[in-house]
Amino acid sequence: MSARERVAGQVANYVDERTGSAKWLKKTLTKVFPDHWSFMLGEIVLYSFIILLLSGTFLTFWFDPSMREVEYEGSYEPLSGLKMSAAYASTLHISFDVRGGLLMRQIHHWAALIFMAAMVAHLMRVFFTGAFRKPREFNWIIGVGLLTLGIVEGFLGYSLPDDLLSGTGIRIAEAIIQALPVVGSYLAYFIFGGAFPGEMFIQRIYVVHILLIPGIFLALITAHLMLVWYQKHTQYPGPGRTEKNVVGYPLMPVYMAKAGGFFFIVFGVTAFLGAFASINPLWLYGPYTPGQISAGSQPDWYMGWLDGLVRMAPPLETYWFGYTISWNILIPGLIIPGIIFTGMALYPFIESWMTGDKREHHLLDRPRNAPNRTALGAMSITFMLVALINGGNDLIATHFDLSINQIMWFTRIGIIVLPPLVFVITKRICLSLQRADRELVLHGRETGRLVMLPHGEFIEVHEPLSPQRAYLLTQHEQLPALEPVAADANGVRNPKGAKAKIQARLSRANQEQIAKPTPKEVLEIEDHH
Amino acid sequence: MSNEIAPLTDPGLPEHIHRKADVDPRAAKRAERQVGILFLLSVFGTLLFIYAYVGIDESIFIFLPIMGTTNAHQLFLGLGLAMSLFFIGMAAVHWAKTLMPDHEVIDHRKEQRSKDEDRSAFVATVKERAGEAGLGRRPFIKRTMGLALGLVGLSPILLLRDLGPLPENELNETNWKAGTRLVTDPGDRPLKPSDLEVGGVAQVQPEFPPGKERHLDDIAKDSVLLIRIRPEEFNLDPERLSWTYEGIIAFSKICSHMGCAVALYEQTTKHLLCPCHQSTFDVTRAAKVIFGPAARALPQLAITVDSEGYIVAKAPFNEAVGPSFWERDSK
Amino acid sequence: MRFISRYRRHRFAGPFLLLAGLLFVGISYTVAQAASESAVLNTSDKATLIAEGKEIFARGCSSCHGLNAEGAGIAPSLIGVGAASVDFQVATGRMPMADMSHQAMRKEPVYNEEETAALAAYVASLAPGPAAVTNEELAWERSGDTAEGGELFRNNCAMCHNFAGQGGALTQGKYAPTVMGVEPKHIYEAMLTGPQAMPVFSDSVLTPQEKLSIIKWIKHAENEPALGGAALGRVGPVTEGLLAWTLGLGLLIGVAVWLTTKAR
Structure with a gap:
C-alpha cells in the first residue's frame, strides 16, 4: 500500500465514522450517466447559473440599488454632470472605474442570455424525446417553474441599472400591472411605492433579484437534480439499452472530469463573449427619464416574444359600467402567456390521458415516432418565433427594407395561420420518416451501385442493415388507439360519455403511425434474398 | 396493448x-x-x-x-x-x-413504485397515527384549526399595505393647470407661437414655480409634445379645434397604451408613432389611433396664449394621461 | 476625462494618428478649396449665380418642383425653404430623387459644390429662408457640450434615430436614417429645415448653441471606440439575443458534441 492510498483510506475512514456514508458514497461514485450531447444542455443551464451567482456577487460589491438622484462625476465624460439615479451612476462606475468591472458586467449579462437560451433548448430536448413522461412529471413541472422564474429574474436584472432602455421596460411592466382589473392601480402604487417611477422600485427589485429569486432557484435546482439523480437519467434507445438499465460512464472519474471540465468550458465561452462582444452598452442609453425613448426599444430575447404579442394585439379596450379593461394589454400580456405556461406544465398529464399510457418510461422516443407530440412542439415553437419576429419588427423593417406595418400584419395573420400549418406539415414529415425507416429495415440501405441482371435489367444493390441499426429502427412500441367505450357489456352507459369520446378521438390522432415491420415481414425478406 | x-x-x-x-x-x-x-x-x-x-x-x-x-x-x-x-x-x-476508461457500464433500474408491502404499511401507519391525533373524532378542533390557519395568512399580506400609498385620484391628475406655461424640456424656456414653425415640434413640460423641483414622477405624467401644422390641415370638431392655437396642437407624450414616450412625429404624414409597440396616431384628427395596439387617442391639452404672448395651457387635461387602469373614466 | 482621451497619446494609436492626420489634411484641403471657390463666387456677380442656379433648376428639378419652384402634386413648393434646405437635400445626394416610391435616400451627390451653391442661391432668391451653413461657421468642437448634447439628443432625436444615432423605423416603410458619418453642417441644416418626415427644430426650440451640442455628441458617438468589444450594430438587445443563440449556445453545443463522441 502506497502512502497516497493510505492517506485516502484514512480520509475515507474519518468521513465514514462521522457520517456513515461509505455505502452511499460508493454508489454515488459509480453512478452511471448516459452520454449524449443533448444531455449537456441542462448542464449548460446549471453552469450558467453558477457563473451568474459568481459574477453577480462581484457586481453587488459596487452596485448601489438606489434611485437617489446624484450628479455623475465618474470618468465617462459624455455623461459628466448629468443628473441620474445612484443605481445608474454606480453601474457606470462598475463599467469604467472598476478594473474588470465592465468585463464582469458583460459576462453576467451574456451568461443570463445563455442561461435562458440553454434552458429553452433543454426544454425542447426533454419535450421532443418524451423525457417528461412518468415518472418524471414532477421534474417537468419544476422545469416550467424555473423557466418562468428565469424570465422574471432576467427582466429584473435588465431593469436594475436604471438606464433609458431598462426604465422603458419597467414602464411597460407597470402598465401591465396597472391594467389588471379591480386591483391594478392599487397594486402598481404598492409595488412602486406611489406614482411611477417613484423612488423605491430599484431597491425593491434588487432584493428580489439577488436574494429571493436566486434562493428559490437554488431550492428548485437542487430538487430538480436530486430527482434526476434518484430516478436515474433517461437514455436514447439502441442495442443493449432497455427500460430496465442505464448505459453510460461512471461518475468517477469519467463523468466528473467531463462535467467538471464542461463547467470551465461554459465559463470560458461566456468570458470570451464578455471580452469580445459588447452587451447592453448602457452608457449610450443615458439615464432613465419617462419623457425620453429610443427607437427600437426591445427587451432581451426571452421577453421578446411577449413584446411581440403585445405589439400585434388588436386595439381592444372596453369601458363598461364606469370601468376600463385593457384587453389589448391583458390578452397578450397575461392571458396568452398564462395559457401557454399552464398548458406546458400540464402537458405530461394531458399526454398520458390521451394515450392512456400510465407506465414508466426511461427510454426516450425518437421524435418521429411520436408524430403528434413532435408536431405540437413544432407548432409551439412556430408560435413563439412569429411573436419573437414581431418583437423585433422595427429592426427587421430597417434592415430588410420592409415596413413595420407589413411585418405587423404578417405576424398578426401568421400567428393564427402558421402554427396549425406547421403542425400538419411536421406530422406528415414524421410519418414519412417512419415510412423511410420501414423501407430501410425491409429493403436495406441504397448503396448507389447499379448491377445488370443476366436478362439485362439494372437494379440498385441494397445492403442489409446491421442488426444494431435494424433494432434501433424497430425497438419503439406502437400502442393501439383507445377504443371509445360508449357502454359496458351490460349496456350501462359510460358515465364519462363525452369525455371518453374526446379521449378516444385524441388517442386516435395520437396513435397515427406507419406500422413498423413485424418480425415475420423481416424474415420473409431475409429468405427472399 | x-x-x-x-x-x-x-x-x-x-x-x-x-x-x-x-x-x-x-x-x-x-x-x-x-x-x-x-x-x-x-x-x-x-x-x-x-x-x-x-x-x-x-x-x-x-x-x-x-x-x-x-x-x-x-x-x-x-x-x-x-x-x-x-x-x-x-x-x-x-x-x-x-486516457480514462471508456468502457460503457450498465446500471440497473428498479421501478420507482415502492414494494406493495411497504405501501400498505405506509397507509396503515398514516391511518393509525391520524387516528391517534383524533382529528376525525373532534370536529370542533378541526374546524377551528382550519379557521386559524386560513386567517393567519392575512397578517403578512396586511403587513405589505405600507409598501405604497393609495392611488386616490393621482392617476387622473397632472401638473397642468389653466394658465401654466409650456417650457422646453430641457432648457425650461417658455415658447411663443412664433417660435414654432409649421412642421416644427417641441418637447415641453409645465412651468414650475421657482423652487419647485421637477421629479421623474412629474415627467412621467406631464410630458407634452407640441406640434405645429397648417391650421387648414386639421380635421377636428369645433371643441377640439378651439383647443389648438394657430395650427399648434399639444398632446400628452405618454402613450395611451403602455406609457412609452410617443414622439416620433412624421412631418409629411402628420403621424405620431410610438417606438415601443408601433401604435400610430393621426395628429390632424386629435391623435386618433390609426394603427397598432393602442385603443385610445392621446389626450389633447387645450392651449392658448397668455397676455405676454407665451403659449399656456387653457385647462388641465380633461382625462387621465398614460396607460389605462380599472377606475379610469374612458367615456 | 482620462479614460477616453488618453488613448490617443499611446504608441498603438500611432498609425491611426497618421491616418487621421492624412484624412484631416485631405478634408481641410477640400474645405479650403471650397472656401476659396465661394470667395471667388462672392466677388462675381450674385445675379449670375442665381441665373446659373435657375438654369440648373430648370434642367434638373423643375420637372417635379415646377418651373418656378411652386411645387406640384408629387413634390413640395420650394418657395421659402431657404438655402439650408437646398444645401442639405442636394449635397447629401437626396435630391434629385432616384426613385419616387421610396423616401429620399442619402447617396452620392449629383451636383458638385458649385452647382449646389448656385441652386441654393436661386431658391433663396425666391423668398427668404434659413441660410446654408459651413462646417467652419459652426465651430461645434469649441462651443458644444457633449453631455448636454447627449441629453438633448435623447430628448429630441433618439426616438427616431435610436439611442446611438443608428437610425430606426418609421411608419409604412419609411425610416429615420443613421446620423453616423453625416457632415456637421448637414446635421445642423436638417434640424433647422426638417427634411422629409423629420420635424423642424427651430432656433427657439433648440437654440443654435444646443444644436451644436447635439452635433458634438453625435460626433462623439461616431468616434467612440468599442469600449466593451464588438458593438453589434448598437441597436439594442435583438442582435445580442441573436449572438447568444448562435455564437454562445452554438459554441457550447459544438463542445458538447465533441465531449460526448468517443475518442478513437
Missing part, C-alpha cells in the same frame, strides 16, 4: 473498440502531452489576465479587424480569463476522453 414491443431481437451492446491510446503506448504518451499543453494554455491565460490587470492601462486602445478600435485592457483581461477557464475544461475533457 401492443403484443409486439420489439419485433427484432436486441443484439446487445456493440463490442467495445479500443482507442489508440489503450493499445499504443506512444498514442497514450501523445494524449498525455496534449492534456498537459492544454493545461499550460490555461496557465498562459491566467498570466495574460494578471498582466492585463496590472500592466495594460485602461486608456489604451488597439485596432482589431472587424471589431474596430477596442479597449485593450478590457479585451485582454477578458481574453486571459476566457483562456484560463476554457483550457482547464478542454484539458479535463480531453483527459477523460483519451
Whole structure:
C-alpha cells in the first residue's frame, strides 16, 4: 500500500465514522450517466447559473440599488454632470472605474442570455424525446417553474441599472400591472411605492433579484437534480439499452472530469463573449427619464416574444359600467402567456390521458415516432418565433427594407395561420420518416451501385442493415388507439360519455403511425434474398 | 396493448473498440502531452489576465479587424480569463476522453413504485397515527384549526399595505393647470407661437414655480409634445379645434397604451408613432389611433396664449394621461 | 476625462494618428478649396449665380418642383425653404430623387459644390429662408457640450434615430436614417429645415448653441471606440439575443458534441 492510498483510506475512514456514508458514497461514485450531447444542455443551464451567482456577487460589491438622484462625476465624460439615479451612476462606475468591472458586467449579462437560451433548448430536448413522461412529471413541472422564474429574474436584472432602455421596460411592466382589473392601480402604487417611477422600485427589485429569486432557484435546482439523480437519467434507445438499465460512464472519474471540465468550458465561452462582444452598452442609453425613448426599444430575447404579442394585439379596450379593461394589454400580456405556461406544465398529464399510457418510461422516443407530440412542439415553437419576429419588427423593417406595418400584419395573420400549418406539415414529415425507416429495415440501405441482371435489367444493390441499426429502427412500441367505450357489456352507459369520446378521438390522432415491420415481414425478406 | 414491443431481437451492446491510446503506448504518451499543453494554455491565460490587470492601462486602445478600435485592457483581461477557464475544461475533457476508461457500464433500474408491502404499511401507519391525533373524532378542533390557519395568512399580506400609498385620484391628475406655461424640456424656456414653425415640434413640460423641483414622477405624467401644422390641415370638431392655437396642437407624450414616450412625429404624414409597440396616431384628427395596439387617442391639452404672448395651457387635461387602469373614466 | 482621451497619446494609436492626420489634411484641403471657390463666387456677380442656379433648376428639378419652384402634386413648393434646405437635400445626394416610391435616400451627390451653391442661391432668391451653413461657421468642437448634447439628443432625436444615432423605423416603410458619418453642417441644416418626415427644430426650440451640442455628441458617438468589444450594430438587445443563440449556445453545443463522441 502506497502512502497516497493510505492517506485516502484514512480520509475515507474519518468521513465514514462521522457520517456513515461509505455505502452511499460508493454508489454515488459509480453512478452511471448516459452520454449524449443533448444531455449537456441542462448542464449548460446549471453552469450558467453558477457563473451568474459568481459574477453577480462581484457586481453587488459596487452596485448601489438606489434611485437617489446624484450628479455623475465618474470618468465617462459624455455623461459628466448629468443628473441620474445612484443605481445608474454606480453601474457606470462598475463599467469604467472598476478594473474588470465592465468585463464582469458583460459576462453576467451574456451568461443570463445563455442561461435562458440553454434552458429553452433543454426544454425542447426533454419535450421532443418524451423525457417528461412518468415518472418524471414532477421534474417537468419544476422545469416550467424555473423557466418562468428565469424570465422574471432576467427582466429584473435588465431593469436594475436604471438606464433609458431598462426604465422603458419597467414602464411597460407597470402598465401591465396597472391594467389588471379591480386591483391594478392599487397594486402598481404598492409595488412602486406611489406614482411611477417613484423612488423605491430599484431597491425593491434588487432584493428580489439577488436574494429571493436566486434562493428559490437554488431550492428548485437542487430538487430538480436530486430527482434526476434518484430516478436515474433517461437514455436514447439502441442495442443493449432497455427500460430496465442505464448505459453510460461512471461518475468517477469519467463523468466528473467531463462535467467538471464542461463547467470551465461554459465559463470560458461566456468570458470570451464578455471580452469580445459588447452587451447592453448602457452608457449610450443615458439615464432613465419617462419623457425620453429610443427607437427600437426591445427587451432581451426571452421577453421578446411577449413584446411581440403585445405589439400585434388588436386595439381592444372596453369601458363598461364606469370601468376600463385593457384587453389589448391583458390578452397578450397575461392571458396568452398564462395559457401557454399552464398548458406546458400540464402537458405530461394531458399526454398520458390521451394515450392512456400510465407506465414508466426511461427510454426516450425518437421524435418521429411520436408524430403528434413532435408536431405540437413544432407548432409551439412556430408560435413563439412569429411573436419573437414581431418583437423585433422595427429592426427587421430597417434592415430588410420592409415596413413595420407589413411585418405587423404578417405576424398578426401568421400567428393564427402558421402554427396549425406547421403542425400538419411536421406530422406528415414524421410519418414519412417512419415510412423511410420501414423501407430501410425491409429493403436495406441504397448503396448507389447499379448491377445488370443476366436478362439485362439494372437494379440498385441494397445492403442489409446491421442488426444494431435494424433494432434501433424497430425497438419503439406502437400502442393501439383507445377504443371509445360508449357502454359496458351490460349496456350501462359510460358515465364519462363525452369525455371518453374526446379521449378516444385524441388517442386516435395520437396513435397515427406507419406500422413498423413485424418480425415475420423481416424474415420473409431475409429468405427472399 | 401492443403484443409486439420489439419485433427484432436486441443484439446487445456493440463490442467495445479500443482507442489508440489503450493499445499504443506512444498514442497514450501523445494524449498525455496534449492534456498537459492544454493545461499550460490555461496557465498562459491566467498570466495574460494578471498582466492585463496590472500592466495594460485602461486608456489604451488597439485596432482589431472587424471589431474596430477596442479597449485593450478590457479585451485582454477578458481574453486571459476566457483562456484560463476554457483550457482547464478542454484539458479535463480531453483527459477523460483519451486516457480514462471508456468502457460503457450498465446500471440497473428498479421501478420507482415502492414494494406493495411497504405501501400498505405506509397507509396503515398514516391511518393509525391520524387516528391517534383524533382529528376525525373532534370536529370542533378541526374546524377551528382550519379557521386559524386560513386567517393567519392575512397578517403578512396586511403587513405589505405600507409598501405604497393609495392611488386616490393621482392617476387622473397632472401638473397642468389653466394658465401654466409650456417650457422646453430641457432648457425650461417658455415658447411663443412664433417660435414654432409649421412642421416644427417641441418637447415641453409645465412651468414650475421657482423652487419647485421637477421629479421623474412629474415627467412621467406631464410630458407634452407640441406640434405645429397648417391650421387648414386639421380635421377636428369645433371643441377640439378651439383647443389648438394657430395650427399648434399639444398632446400628452405618454402613450395611451403602455406609457412609452410617443414622439416620433412624421412631418409629411402628420403621424405620431410610438417606438415601443408601433401604435400610430393621426395628429390632424386629435391623435386618433390609426394603427397598432393602442385603443385610445392621446389626450389633447387645450392651449392658448397668455397676455405676454407665451403659449399656456387653457385647462388641465380633461382625462387621465398614460396607460389605462380599472377606475379610469374612458367615456 | 482620462479614460477616453488618453488613448490617443499611446504608441498603438500611432498609425491611426497618421491616418487621421492624412484624412484631416485631405478634408481641410477640400474645405479650403471650397472656401476659396465661394470667395471667388462672392466677388462675381450674385445675379449670375442665381441665373446659373435657375438654369440648373430648370434642367434638373423643375420637372417635379415646377418651373418656378411652386411645387406640384408629387413634390413640395420650394418657395421659402431657404438655402439650408437646398444645401442639405442636394449635397447629401437626396435630391434629385432616384426613385419616387421610396423616401429620399442619402447617396452620392449629383451636383458638385458649385452647382449646389448656385441652386441654393436661386431658391433663396425666391423668398427668404434659413441660410446654408459651413462646417467652419459652426465651430461645434469649441462651443458644444457633449453631455448636454447627449441629453438633448435623447430628448429630441433618439426616438427616431435610436439611442446611438443608428437610425430606426418609421411608419409604412419609411425610416429615420443613421446620423453616423453625416457632415456637421448637414446635421445642423436638417434640424433647422426638417427634411422629409423629420420635424423642424427651430432656433427657439433648440437654440443654435444646443444644436451644436447635439452635433458634438453625435460626433462623439461616431468616434467612440468599442469600449466593451464588438458593438453589434448598437441597436439594442435583438442582435445580442441573436449572438447568444448562435455564437454562445452554438459554441457550447459544438463542445458538447465533441465531449460526448468517443475518442478513437
